[in-house]
Amino acid sequence: MWGTLQTGTGTQHLWETAAILGVVLLGVVGLVVYLLRKFFQSTKEEHKERIAVSAPRTENPSAFMAASMQAVIQQLREQEKELERLHKIERDRAKQTERLSEEVTRNMPAGLLIVNANGIISSANPAAEQVLGIHGLGFRRYSEALGPDSALTRLVVECLESGKIFRRQEVEHVPPAGDTRHLGVTISPIRRGEGKINGAICLLTDLTELAALQQRMQLKENLAALGELSAGIAHEFKNALATISGYAQLIPGSSPKEAADYAKKIVEQTRNITHMVAEFLKYARPMEIPEDRVELEEVVQRAIAEVAQTMPQVTIEWAGNFDGVAGDEGLLRQALLNLTRNAAEACAEAGGGGRVTLRGEVVEGEDTGWQRIMVADNGPGIAQATMSKLFRPFFTTKSNGTGLGLAVVQKIIVQHGGQVEVRNCPKGGAEFIVTLPLPRKLPVAVELSQGRI
Template sequence: MIQRFLHNPLLLKVALVGIFCIILYLISVALMRRLRQNVTAEMDAMNARPQNSSAVTLAAYEGVIRQLREQGNQLQRAREEAQQQAAANENINEAVLANLSCGVIFFDRSGVVRQANRAAKLLLGYASPFSFHIRELFRGLSRVEWLESGEEAHSQTPFVEAMQQTLRSAGPFPRARIEYLTPGGHKRILGITAAAVREKNGEIQGLSCVINDLTEITEISQRVDRNENLASLGEISAGLVSDFKKSLNIISGHAENLMREDTGSAGRYYAEKILSEAESLSRIVSEFLEFASSTKH
């Protein structure tokens, strides 16, 4: 049968076609399976890719958030350090102002006291001068002397006007020396200087005033002037006394001549009186000259 099949061309062709179809079917099935596997793998990859992208995006956002938080913490630390530094500087400024021997007062743009150190309170005699206007603060002023021009005034009006003018225009304030009576009745000689305070943008923020106590210096200067005047007066007096002593010596000489020439009792009596008084005055003058010489040296 096999030989007959092999010798029959038609059957052989049919068999070959069948075998070819079977092989083609198997190949098609294998290709379809491979294609299905590839499609499944690609679909799985496509399904996995968005998840990976979302994970990457989420990680990036988390990194940005961490950086922003770190920057925020750094800014907060910098802000706290700046506040601490500002507080430390303010404490230093307050300590410096509190320990200054001269008074320091700050007026705002309306001329009202906003800050005053301890020395200013003591010099002006106020426990708390805050909210005082310039005119109220210096109401105890009785005399002002402008040191540069030498002009004087016996009221507070020119002084207050000069302070207000400096506050308005930021012009120079002429240095002044004032006679001031505290609310407690203490008389003081005070040196006053003032200058406008500007902000960073150039606008006038207020007026700073520095007060120095010149009472003791003025008293010493007055004593020195008085001593110099007394010394000059002493020199003049010494010259006059010396001339006076010479005149007394002349009078004494004439009295002695009268005593020798006049033999009468009355003339001799008066000559002796003149001589005695002249000698007494001469001793007084000599003692005065010795005292003046000792005090001079």
């Protein structure tokens, strides 16, 4: 019985302890809930106070709306002030850039002209007025300021109409003072939007002094060349006349057969002199180069056929592309004939048979193209010391040559706006390279305008 009583007393004690712990736990939970509510309530009140500070404190709806609008207007004014400040900064920056651009344009050594789409000179720096010798270029029509027949006017017209770019063109300009000036000109179109041409920009450089210096140098070179020509002619005539005189002196005391032989030698010498004079005249006489179209493939084939007929032991062939050029067909055929014959004579004694190849190549350019003609042989090549003298008049390595063939070739090609170069081939033999300009490409707009009636 005592055990049963003791057990009941322990159970009651446990229930009392559990009840106390439960009460304590509920108290803690209640305290936490209370503190959280106070925290959120204080935060909400602070937020309401901030709203109350920023919002107009009035219970009148009309006054509330007016106050709200006033606050919005004040905010807009502040934003307007900020925009004005930023605008002023950008405006000052633009003015500074414009002043810098004007200073650069005003002080640049090259002349600058800007022509708008209506043909009015919208800008011209002092250097342009000095180069052109014209004052007050601004806001004048370019054709009236520069002159309707001026080469510069024609370039500007083509640039505005077709959008063609001219780089480093040399033109002559006659200012009102009357002294002819040589100008270097670069003209580019100004495009906006969908590629529409809105004007042109022109850069001008005065090349008059440089052109005068080049003329003086050219005169000195011409005088030096004339001296060499005179010496060469005198030498050739002296040798020929000495030979003729020697044979003529032998005739009186010789037999009829010997006299006939001496007379034949004299005739040969006179023929040699006549041939040399004819070759010299080809070199010395001014050439009139027409603008006729010359089909180079036909010229090459005719030159090959003529040389092959006189030198059948040499194989002559052609390959590549040959276009048409502007010039004199007879002069170009003579130049290619001389080069082909020289190449055939150089390789005629080559082991395994001589071979000459004429190869054509067309090189496309932005405004125009170039026709290259390479004349190569498999001969012994050219000595390095001799190569720099090949195009000099009366210089020859042949026993029966006049020394004018390559000089004439160079003059013909140069008169056609081209050039001649020579080099030794890596595998043996020599190669002469002729470069001729192809006709200029006309812009599509110009071609269409020319096709209209």
